[in-house]
Amino acid sequence: MLSTARLFRLAVLRLHDIVLQESPRISSEIYLKKAYRKRLWDLLPNRRYVDGAITLLYSVYESAQVLGVPLNEIEFRDWLLFQQSEREYPCKNIKMYGDFSFDVKVVNFQRGVDVISLKPTVSKRHRELLSKVLELREPYVARVKLNRFGARKGELWVHGEIQVSVRYRFYTEHFSKVNVNRGKLYAGVDVNVDRINLAIVDDDGRLRDTYTFWFEEASRKGCSRHRARSIIGMRVHEMLSYAYHQGVKILFLENPEVLGKLKLLWVRSGDRGHENYNYRVSVFRSSVIEMIALKAPLYGIEVKYVDPKGTTSSWEHGDVMRKYRLDRHVASAYLIALKGLERP
Secondary structure, eight states: OHHHHHHHHHHHHHHHHHHHHHOOOOOOHHHHHHHHHHHHHTTSOOHHHHHHHHHHHHHHHHHHHHHTOOGGGEEEOSOEEEEOOSOBSSOSSEEEOTTSOEEEEEEOTTSOEEEEEEOOOOOHHHHHHHHHHHHTTOOBEEEEEEEEEEEETTEEEEEEEEEEEOOHHHHHHHHOSOSOOOOOEEEEEEEOSSEEEEEEEOTTOOEEEEEEEEOGGGGSTTOOHHHHHHHHHHHHHHHHHHHHHTTEEEEEEEOOSOOOSOSSEEEOOTTOTHHHHHHHHHHHHHHHHHHHHHHGGGGTOEEEEEOOTTSSSSHHHHHHHHHHTOOHHHHHHHHHHHHHHTOO
């Protein structure tokens, strides 16, 4: 598994170097596959994994274009993973069985291919979803991500995850937490580095309720990324559950200026200092907004985006704070709701 992940990473880095040297016009992911698939084969002799490496790099390039970052300023974090790019049933390289075990194709450093069997821990809720994948023969994409590795008593060990991706519509149909949403209210959401603020309004824009969902511990020094994401995920579900039970049907979110497609990328910031902090905060906020948008349909809540301009610093913002005795973050959530309703 380690050799496969390492070779996969080397394939991504090699392709990145080739593209920088040759400066091709990257018109599509299909173009990259046709042009460079054979040039990675000697390093990673598996067509699906090679295509997976190309797909990953293409996603990084798409994010770089959104950020306005030159390709030669892209740095890759120290990750170890491997994936295939196409969605199929069953997934040939990382095949799932009815007992939730997986046969994973691996490649050693001598280019030899083998299959190993893994049986990861799967929660009850996800077992139900994966059972539907198997029952309905839903095409899926799978990825193996290695988080830690080491040696114990002379034996090598690895700890990681098998990530299964299905169509979003399939996910919401079979993983929904509610049967039907009959709510008639609206809500605005303001996301910050330590909290999510919710402001609920009626059809006339009258403020009905507010609530703050804190995740301060997730931003503290020493909190691992995995734990932070888990904490934030719980708060997102708490917020959506609260909104659902208060009768919210439509949720308004700020339309993030940057919504990266891949969080495996870090961009050199030079000595921008303060600007670098703002960049990281914007990426973090965008990630939480993305998480809310992905989870909202599980509660039957529709998501709509509004322009964030004027929701945090304006005369109207100060007036709302004074009128309703709200702090600035709750006031922002209220203004986001009003923008969604297009109220003056």
